[in-house]
Amino acid sequence: xxxxxxxxxxxxxxxIQEDLTDTEAMQFQSDLVNxxxxxxxxxxxxxITALDVVDSYMARVINDTASMVRLLGAEVVICGVQPFVxxxxxxxxxxxxxxxxxxxxxxxxxxxxxxxxxxxxxxxAGDEDE
Amino acid sequence: MTQSLAxxxxxxxxxxxxxWLRDLSEASADVGFAPVHPELIEPLRxxxxxxxxxxxxxPDAAVSPQSxxxxxxxxxxxxxxxxxxxxxxxxxxxxxxxxxxxxxxxxNLSDTLGFLLHLKHLLLKALLSAADQAxxxxxxxxxxxxxxxxxxxxxxxxxxxxxxxISEQSLSIMELSTPVLRLWHQILLLPLVGVIDTGRARxxxxxxxxxxxxxxxxxxxxxxxxxxxxxxxxAQHIMKTIDAARLLGSRVVLTGIxxxxxxxxxxxxxxxxxxxSRASLRAGIAEALLITGKRIAAMEAGTR
Numbered sequence: 001x002x003x004x005x006x007x008x009x010x011x012x013x014x015x016i017q018e019d020l021t022d023t024e025a026m027q028f029q030s031d032l033v034n035x036x037x038x039x040x041x042x043x044x045x046x047x048i049t050a051l052d053v054v055d056s057y058m059a060r061v062i063n064d065t066a067s068m069v070r071l072l073g074a075e076v077v078i079c080g081v082q083p084f085v086x087x088x089x090x091x092x093x094x095x096x097x098x099x100x101x102x103x104x105x106x107x108x109x110x111x112x113x114x115x116x117x118x119x120x121x122x123x124x125a126g127d128e129d130e
Numbered sequence: 131m132t133q134s135l136a137x138x139x140x141x142x143x144x145x146x147x148x149x150w151l152r153d154l155s156e157a158s159a160d161v162g163f164a165p166v167h168p169e170l171i172e173p174l175r176x177x178x179x180x181x182x183x184x185x186x187x188x189p190d191a192a193v194s195p196q197s198x199x200x201x202x203x204x205x206x207x208x209x210x211x212x213x214x215x216x217x218x219x220x221x222x223x224x225x226x227x228x229x230x231x232x233x234x235x236x237x238n239l240s241d242t243l244g245f246l247l248h249l250k251h252l253l254l255k256a257l258l259s260a261a262d263q264a265x266x267x268x269x270x271x272x273x274x275x276x277x278x279x280x281x282x283x284x285x286x287x288x289x290x291x292x293x294x295x296i297s298e299q300s301l302s303i304m305e306l307s308t309p310v311l312r313l314w315h316q317i318l319l320l321p322l323v324g325v326i327d328t329g330r331a332r333x334x335x336x337x338x339x340x341x342x343x344x345x346x347x348x349x350x351x352x353x354x355x356x357x358x359x360x361x362x363x364x365a366q367h368i369m370k371t372i373d374a375a376r377l378l379g380s381r382v383v384l385t386g387i388x389x390x391x392x393x394x395x396x397x398x399x400x401x402x403x404x405x406x407s408r409a410s411l412r413a414g415i416a417e418a419l420l421i422t423g424k425r426i427a428a429m430e431a432g433t434r
Contacts, residue, residue: 033389040409064396071392073385073408120420121413 003028005035011112012036012074013105015047016062025061033068041074042119043112047105049080056092066099075115077101079108136186138260139253146256147178150249163244167235173228174245180221181249185276187217222283229287233295239288243281250277308334310341316348317418318380323356331367335374342378349418350375353411355386365400372405381406381421385414 001024006013012035020028036044046062048054054062066076078101081089089097102108139146151174154166166174232242253273308330311319318341322334342350352371357364372382384407387395395402408414419425 029393030389033392037389037409040413067396067401068389068392071384071387071395071402071407072389073410073413119417121408121416 003031005032007035007039008109010039010042011109011116012039012041012044013047014044015050017050019051019053019055019058020061029061029065029068032065033072036069036072036074041069041072042116042121043075043077044069045077045079045105045108045112046099047079047108048085049082049104051085052082054081054085054089059089059092059097063097063099066097070099075112075119077108077111079103079105138257139182139186142256142260143182146252147175150178150252151175153248153252154245163241163248164238166241166245167237169235170228170231170237170242170245173224173231177221177224177228178249180217180224181280184217184221185253185273221280225280225283226287229284229291233288233291239285242288243284246280246284247277250274304330304333308337310337312341312345313351313415314419314422314424316346316422317415318342318345318347318350319353319415320350321353321356325359326357326364326367328363328367331364331371334367335371338371339374339378342375342380347380349381349383349421351383351385351411351414351418353386353414354384354391355411357391360387360391360394362398362400365395365398369400369402372402381418383408383414383417383421385409385411 001018003014003016003020003024012032014028014032016028032044035041046065048062051058062078066078069076076099078097078099080103081097081101100111102111151166151171154163154174155171157163157165228242229239232239250273254270257269257273303324309321311321313319318338320334320338324330326334338350341347352368354360354368368384372384375382382405384402384405386409387407406414406417408417
């Protein structure tokens with residue numbers, strides 16, 4: 001299943017609905033990084049509300065995706081980590097998800113906007129070429 | 131009686147030279163070399179007497195007739211030192227000049243070899259036609275051996291020449307490739323272009339640290355747009371550079387990592403930690419300006 005990447009201005013929104021296979025994960029990651037580079041996204045919100053179970057593989061996929069996106073210069077938040085998921089992740093190891101997490105998408109977007117506002121490249125005179 | 135190589139050479143010298151140069155100028159596709167470049171004629175003309183002089187000291191001239199004809203190889207080997215070392219040096223210099231000219235004119239090495247081998251062909255023909263009687267076997271062998279030696283020498287010179295060029299070029303690339311630019315007050319820009327190996331990485335770090343110290347830079351923007359492949363070793367080198375810059379109190383902003391680069395780095399398990407990374411150099415510069423508390427603003431109307 002191809003994961004849709006939604007665009008809200010210069011923020012990208014992706015929602016992972018189910019466990020990904022190896023190929024799906026690779027496809028998802030390369031789609032996302034290409035899109036981030038294409039529009040020079042300022043932020044990416046990864047929503048995992050629909051995931052009831054996150055195993056170590058999925059945790060790594062999410063974490064890797066966050067790292068890639070950060071390398072391309074966008075802020076990342078993981079939204080909607082379920083309480084049960086949080087417990088299992090902590091059981092498995094503390095740093096499984098290194099990116100910032102928020103309770104829901106609303107808070108996630110809020111945080112993204114705050115972080116983007118503190119960056120140098122959006123309050124930049126001479127941006128008229130956009 | 132058999133006619134010696136030296137005699138043939140001596141009597142036909144001028145005719146041979148003329149024919150050789152004419153053949154080279156009028157070469158067609160089937161002889162295996164392109165027509166000679168006019169500027170190469172002169173070095174070839176100078177080379178000719180040197181070759182003839184050495185050939186004239188063929189074993190049949192230097193070795194006494196009693197020496198066993200059954201071992202021509204050993205006879206000619208023992209005769210080689212007979213060619214005086216000055217003559218050898220002269221020939222060597224001529225060859226070197228020829229190769230240098232050929233390289234300067236961007237001619238093919240194979241053409242030059244073709245020229246020399248064509249001379250051998252001409253000499254052999256002259257030798258065979260000059261003597262109705264059986265030509266001395268030894269003379270032919272010597273001729274053959276001599277030209278093999280010349281070809282080898284030519285090749286060596288050409289390779290040496292090429293090696294010299296390559297090392298000169300890589301040196302100049304090294305010097306050109308790691309400029310540290312002063313972007314603004316306390317902001318440095320390090321644009322990296324090309325493959326980063328250990329030698330270059332060290333040089334880059336050296337240059338950067340020197341510049342940070344000199345300009346008291348608070349931010350360094352490292353632009354990776356021109357780095358084609360980012361693998362573990364490149365990443366490690368960049369990591370070291372960043373760490374070193376941090377020790378001098380300079381923040382580092384990475385820019386221009388490609389989507390593929392980002393995926394590779396992450397899959398290799400390389401984490402750049404809290405380094406700021408931005409998509410474009412433009413965004414990176416904006417970030418650097420923010421850190422130093424500056425901004426680029428539009429001028430007030432009427433002031434320009």
